[in-house]
Amino acid sequence: MITVLVAGVFTITTAGAQTLADGNSNSIKESVEEFKEINATSLPETIKQDVKNDFTKAEVQEVYVNDKMEYKIILRLEETEVPKIVFANAKRGLLNIE
Structure with missing residues (x-):
């Protein structure tokens, strides 16, 4: 049983x-x-500036956007081989900075 x-x-x-x-x-x-892939040059200037300020040694590899105009940005950092994924929107900038 x-x-x-x-x-x-x-x-x-x-x-x-x-x-x-x-x-x-x-x-x-x-x-x-x-999310749909877009060209990195299509990012709003405010987000480009935030990425540049917060990730001085990063290169934008890929950018995606959804219908809500939220961006998923894949960065390649100099100090690591693992890509960093950050999210952003034009009103609030980068959303998940650690």
């Missing part, structure tokens, strides 16, 4: 985790699809 109970709990937990994983992957997929 304990074996049946443990098996039942395991099945319910696994099914719940799969549903949660599916839900998260769909959300991520939808948010990624919202």
Whole structure:
């Protein structure tokens, strides 16, 4: 009886985790699809200046924009091979500076 109970709990937990994983992957997929790649020269001047001020040794690799005019900017930093992703909008500038 304990074996049946443990098996039942395991099945319910696994099914719940799969549903949660599916839900998260769909959300991520939808948010990624919202952004469309644009040329870096299309960034508003205020955002270009913010990037230049906050990341003096960074090079803009890619820029994406969504319908809300929010920008996803992929930077290459001199000191690391891992790209830095920042988000911005024209009203508030860079949004996730650490």
